[in-house]
Amino acid sequence: MLLLAADTSGKHGSIAFARAESDSLEVVEIVPLLGGTFSAQLVPQIAALLSKHGFSKQEVGGFAVASGPGSFTGLRVGLAAIKALAEVLHKPIAAVSRLEAVAVASGAQGRLMVALDAGRGEVYVGGYEVNAGSAKCIEEGILTREGLGHAFDDRVVVTPDASVAEMARSAGVKVHEIEHPRSDVIAQIGWKKIRAAETVSPEELEANYIRRSDAEIFAKPAR
Secondary structure, eight states: OEEEEEEOSSSSEEEEEEEEETTEEEEEEEEEEOTTOHHHHHHHHHHHHHHHTTOOGGGEEEEEEEEESSOHHHHHHHHHHHHHHHHHHTOOEEEEEHHHHHHHHTOOOEEEEEEEEEETTEEEEEEEEEETTEEEEEEEEEEEHHHHHHHHTTOEEEESOHHHHHHHHHTTOEEEEOOOOOHHHHHHHHHHHHHTTOOBOTTTOOOOOSSOOHHHHSOOOOO
């Protein structure tokens, strides 16, 4: 089966094309996407990637997509594209949290905390139980800089963001800093979800923002 994975949730994104068979996944190619122009790049890059390897979109058997948290605009672009493709092709979608991807990419086992920069001096956090390349979410939320030290106590926090690592260290928190997970990690997690039938339909696919958008925060209450 051919699997297409996309991540447009951060400042920079990527798409990955992989061959999936039983319990194995071979990533064929990863294509980076420049932040700020996802809407112009995503669909043409997907088409070019399939054409380059001699496949048509009809041969794609499933999709994996980073569902957040992250950029409101970036997430909308990625999710809309995957929704449209999956709906036309009638193929399953695996939604993957960015926090989940960080947990798996860390290579750690057991219970751990992961964190991502949420801007405005805030941090997205998630507690995960990691086992054999799969991560089960225990809790997730958003914390302020001041709340970091109290929330984590003596636990190590995994993060790919230098700003979060610095913030955590200044709060007395132990940090394990890793590289930002790319869409190949999204593909690996997504394939496991598809095999386990943990998928969503295009209508069910939603962004996991964790924090409300500015439009929601500053909206005037209805009278």
